[in-house]
Structures are given as structure tokens and as C-alpha cells.
Amino acid sequence: MTSVAPLVQAHDLAKTFDVSPPWLNRVIEGKPRLMLNAVDGVSFEIEKGKTLALVGESGCGKSTVAKLLVGLYQPTRGGLTFDGQDAHAAFKTPQGRQLRSRIQMIFQDPYASLNPRWVVEEIVGEPLREHGLITDEAQLKAKVGDLLKSVGLSPLDMVKYPHQFSGGQRQRISIARALATEPEFLVCDEPTSALDVSVQAQVLNIMKDLQRERGLTYLFISHNLAVVRHVSDHVGVMYLGRLVELADKQTLFAAPRHPYTRMLLDAIPKMHDTGHARTPVQGEVPNPLNPPTGCTFHPRCPHVNDRCRAERPQLLSIQGVKIACHAVEEGRI
């Protein structure tokens, strides 16, 4: 099943947003232009049938990466190679429609991502109609019914509106919609963070089953490391728009190398060792408009030295793990 070339290759993806004050304020008050580097040179590969998870705290650029991958944003720099072709170039051509049908997205909030005035049949059937895959009404109905069955809903549900479903059921409708065009690659942006744990378990199980049955490739974005451990094969940890550590799941959870990864893992409340005293890392994520010099994590890092303050670390392969940290590179930790 696994081919030699990875299905998805992101190389040096970057997205800069112009958040400058309006023109008049700049002229009168002399305010400068402001550029926000939401994603700043992110590279990774995902093999077919595998799951890469991106984790990080709010504002680290996870969701921007997701939107870059599905073509909702144009990258400022870098690009995405999907199945051997340059995706962002292809999205602009008429053939790009076909490529878009192979990459689909599941959004975080199932209350906001489904049109409240459409019935489920229209919601799930829309991608099929849009891409001209099925034009016959009866066939469309049958296909929507099959899709609903594959996510554990009943075909009889297709006449209902989104408000008639619970959060978990709605998220299954979004999964059914994402699966409609039979994509190979699914970008899931926090698909379970709006759900309760028992419902989250249902949705995660369905996603894993579908991956096994259909050989789907996932990019799974989450801030919840426990969920990431459950679903992923490889994990990328992001901090202020950059990848700081990229490793396979076992290695990352058994032996986290980057100080930020260690901090994240340590900060998670554990259910089974109660009373264990932790020393949470002080400080907060810096303002991305004015990021620290050198390594952006240095103000919070316990292993900081002068080099960290001055020079930005590159993502290097060290002992099979990709990591951006001077301290690890120099063997200090």
C-alpha cells in the first residue's frame, strides 16, 4: 500500500498576513506596516495511508497550515507537492478541480461548518454535484445514504436539518461530506475539540476505521497530545509558525527532545498519577507580531544560551528525529 514517494510533501510553506493599520493611519500617525508570519517555513512529508499530527498552542499556525494544504490560502513562499504535482499551481488550472476533490477538509466546529438551512442530503451531496461526479438524483440519494452509513448514521437521517443532530452526529455528517468525493487526503483541523470525550471516542474510532478501510492519509491538527498519540503515526510540534520537532509517534512520546515538546508533555494533567508535583514552564507564547530573536522559544527555555538568543535554529536531522534546537544539536540536553 505504501508507495515510495510520499503522497503529500510540503516544502518551506510560509504564509505572511498583512495586518498593517489602515493607509490613513499609516500616513497621519506614521504607523509602520505590520507583517505577521503565521507560518514560517514548514516542511514535512506524509506517506500514503499514514497520519501526521500537528500540535501546538493557539496561534502557532496549525490551522494556517491546514488552509494552505487545501488551497484556501495561497502560500507566500514554498509549496505543496501532492502525488507528484505542484498542488498550488494545479489549483489554478481547470484540472485543479479534480485535484481538489482528492483533498478534503474536516473543520473544527460542527455547529458552524454545516449550513443550517440545508438538509443533510444537500450537505453531503453538494461535493458530488459540484464536482459533477453524480448527476442522477436517485444515484445521488443512494450514494449519500451509503456515506451516512459509513459514518454510523442512518440513511433515513438525510431528510433532517443539522440542528436535529447532536455535536458528535454533526461531526460525522462533516466527515461524510468530506468523504463524498472519495478523497485520498483528509485535512482535519481539530475535528474533536468541540466534542465531549465519549463522543470524541466515537468520532476518533470512525476516523481510524475509515483510514484502515480506504487507505486514507490524514493531516490531523490538534492541541490535545493524548488524542494525537492515539491517532497519529508521526507528530510535528509547532511553535510560533515553525516546526520545532518532527518525529514518529513512539520516539516523540517516549523521548521528547525539544525543550518545548518536553514542556508540553509535562504540562498535560495526567489521570493516573495524581498528586505528582509538576513545575510548569513559566511565561506565555510571545506576540507573533514581535517574535523574540534567535530561537523563538528562548525566553521560556531552561537551556537557553547566547547562541539561542542570536541565531535561529534550523530543523536538522539528529538521530533520526528532526529537531530545531541548538541545545540538542550541541549535545547540551
Next chain:
Amino acid sequence: MRSTPVCGKHMSLLQVKNLMVEFPGRRGTLRALDDISFDIAPGEILGVVGESGAGKSLTGAAIIGLLEPPGRIGGGQILLEGQRIDNLPYEQMRHIRGRKIGAIFQDPLTSLNPLYTVGRQLIETIQTHLPVSNAEARQRAISLLQDTGISAAEQRMEHFPHQFSGGMRQRVVIALALAAEPKLIVADEPTTALDVSIQAQIIMLLKSICKNRSAAVMLITHDMGVIAETCDRVAVMYAGRIAEIGPVHEVINHPAHPYTEGLMAAIPDITLDRERLNQIDGAMPRLNAIPQGCAFNPRCPKVFERCRQERPDLLAAGATRAACWLHDVPVGVTA
């Protein structure tokens, strides 16, 4: 620290007895909370956990007297230091709220007034409840900010809420809740809006500050990890009732109620690799369609006839108490 305080009736700080909250509507009255009873001892941290709609926040709102109309207390009693507070007129309750019960809410941006400086809000709260001069109130406000880990507290007094980051804002909210040195703090999802690294800081702060001031905390959250790290006892809620209540490590490691058991197995564990998560099929019933008998019976793997007929009360089940017929010894265990 982990030991469970003895909960004699006379020494509880807060007693909730058979609390019922209802929402009258055109199609009949919905009972959102039904027969909730628990105590909190002085200095104890009680966790209240459950899925959305289980009634966690409503329990907190009823205790601090901030039920949104048309919601109302339809029965039962809430006693603070032996005195009933559920039937107090609004003005009297206002004095108890803040002075004796502090509240921390989920979203720190909406619980602060954006138009006043943080210092002014703190001083106002202190002077509302305590007879102190302006200078004393200011001094107190500064030391509160310092206690909650805000550096350069004197300068920060003059800042507006939007000038604080999320974690810092939540520290200000905690400082506000502690301003009049209340005996009980109701914290409703205090860390849900925060990132994990900040969440850890806030939990540590909440724990240490309550220990230092021997304030009791009712911590409402859906995050079992937070409960495990913070609380002495935990109440698990389901469909407006308490399903299980007991010492936190007992409930987590030896859950007595099938719902608690399912819930624990559904949580992905950061320290374990599992191929599949346990799932509880179905969803929590809506308030207008709570099944007869035990509310969990349609989803329960261990359901038997009695569960469909009679509603169980909290029964002793090992070290915890669970509302489940499996623990009714005379009838015998059928599962």
C-alpha cells in the same frame, strides 16, 4: 493533602440537599437538575465533571445564586455554613456572593469589565465587601495581583483587561474572586479557554492559593486530567443527576458506575497506546426525553430490568457512592 476530610454534617462548609432546578416552559417544566446532594468541607476541592448538558454549570450557578431566568430552584436546600442561601432576596445574596462565595468563570475576557482598569475593578470589589480605606484597598489589590503571580503589579493596576494575555487575565479573575477572602470558590471551567502550558500554571496557582487561604473550591470542568491533578473528591454528573461521587483516585481507578467506567475508558491516555478507544454508544438524553428508570439505561452495557423501571439513588459502592442498581446488595448483582 490527598486525605478526604471527614464530612460530618456540622462541619461542612457547603451543603446541597436534594437540589432541583427547573425551567418552566410552554410545553411543560423541564427538570434540569434533579435531587443533587453533596457537601464541601472547609479547604476541600470538589471536582464536578460531566459532559455538556449534564448540569455541571447549572449546579454552580444555583449555588452562587445566578440562575438565568426562567430557571429556578424547584426544591431542596443550599446551606452555607449552616445558613440557607437558596431562598435569600437578591440584595442579601449580593453580599454573600463575593464575600463568602467567589466565582471564576470560563472566559476571562467576558468576566472583566473592558472599560475599567484592572486596579479599579479590584478596589471596587474589595471596598464593596470590606470596610477599608482607599489606600488600604489599593494595597490589598496590589498584593492580590502579586499573589496570583502577576509581575510588576503596581503598573499592571493601571492597565485595562485587553492589555493582558489570556493566562494573565485569568489570574486577574482569580484575584477578583479572592478579593474579599471568600470561604468557597466556584470555578466554572477556569482553564478551558487556555492553552495547556498556561492551564498547568493556573491549576497550580488555584491549588496553592486555596491551600494558603484554606478556601474550599468547587471545580467544574469536563477535563478528567484537571480533576485528577487538583481535586480531593469528584462528583460525576449525568443528565442532571450525580452518577457517582467519591475520592478522586477511587473514582478514576475503580469506577463504580458503568457511566464513569465508560467515560474513563473513552479518554485517550497520553501514557498508553491503544488501538481503539472505548466508546459509549448513543448520546446523553435531552432534558425533555430522559428515560424512565436510570437515565443511563439505554446506553448502559450492564443494564437489567430494574434499571428500566426504577431510578437508583446514590448507593454505597466501595469507597465511593454510585447511583446504580448494581450496588444494591439485597437485590443481588445480575451483571
